[in-house]
Amino acid sequence: MSVVTLAPAIRLTGVAKEYGNGVVALQQVSLDVAPGEFVAIMGPSGSGKSTLMHCAAGLDTPSRGEVLIGGTAIGGLSETRRTELRRERIGFVFQSYNLVSSLTVRDNITLPLRMARRTPDEAWVAELIERVGLSDRAGHRPAELSGGQQQRAAIARALVARPAVVFADEPTGALDLRAAREVLALLRTTVDDLGQTVVMVTHDPAAAARADRALVMADGRIVETLSVPSAADLAASLIRVGEV
Numbered sequence: 001m002s003v004v005t006l007a008p009a010i011r012l013t014g015v016a017k018e019y020g021n022g023v024v025a026l027q028q029v030s031l032d033v034a035p036g037e038f039v040a041i042m043g044p045s046g047s048g049k050s051t052l053m054h055c056a057a058g059l060d061t062p063s064r065g066e067v068l069i070g071g072t073a074i075g076g077l078s079e080t081r082r083t084e085l086r087r088e089r090i091g092f093v094f095q096s097y098n099l100v101s102s103l104t105v106r107d108n109i110t111l112p113l114r115m116a117r118r119t120p121d122e123a124w125v126a127e128l129i130e131r132v133g134l135s136d137r138a139g140h141r142p143a144e145l146s147g148g149q150q151q152r153a154a155i156a157r158a159l160v161a162r163p164a165v166v167f168a169d170e171p172t173g174a175l176d177l178r179a180a181r182e183v184l185a186l187l188r189t190t191v192d193d194l195g196q197t198v199v200m201v202t203h204d205p206a207a208a209a210r211a212d213r214a215l216v217m218a219d220g221r222i223v224e225t226l227s228v229p230s231a232a233d234l235a236a237s238l239i240r241v242g243e244v
């Protein structure tokens, strides 16, 4: 019997990040995220969550260590090539949605394809709009949508180029409970139905409990890893690292 091992969607090896003012934001972080895995990153403010995500997504350059995105080491790439790789292989979802106010929902969703000069796959775009529940809003502008609807449009935009990984930075931070639940359910189905890899930074144990694995950070390190975490276990872990 042969065992097939898929290359990790993301691999960090000994990644450290120091800022000029002597701040050590990350210390020797190593991490593999498997294709089709949903990983949550938690930890107190200043523990290094955003820095870890930015290094893993190629938005920031580590001081030491190596980052592989879909098997490609990004350290040696030119800035232009790294930008291309990000466009091709990574989707982003932000707390503040970051939709373009003058474009319709549909044009916002297909924007990454236009930026990469790729022709939209119309069937895929239609499926995505349907999946995120915005078929009746596709011609509207973002200001005409609720926060939850805007975030669902942002998720469709993150998925449109079929990225290797979607990075979500506090995707439910600006939403009420119900809209947050819908957005989390949507992220979960992209993993379960589409095999999407998702890495999400969150302060909310209930949000992180939707992930397959949660990493808890403190002082620039991953200090705890919880598989199929419960919100109660995550809350206890956050108390241990001093978040609450």
Ligand SMILES: Nc1ncnc2c1ncn2[C@@H]1O[C@H](COP(=O)(O)OP(=O)(O)OP(=O)(O)O)[C@@H](O)[C@H]1O
Residues within 6 Å of the ligand: 019, 020, 021, 023, 024, 025, 043, 044, 045, 046, 047, 048, 049, 050, 051, 052
């Ligand atoms: N551009 C920068 N220059 C200097 N120090 C920085 C910079 N960005 C982040 N830091 C510092 O690095 C450390 C880690 O910051 P980071 O933003 O990764 O934490 P975080 O866990 O995401 O915090 P939060 O939950 O508040 O967003 C902090 O001490 C922060 O002050």
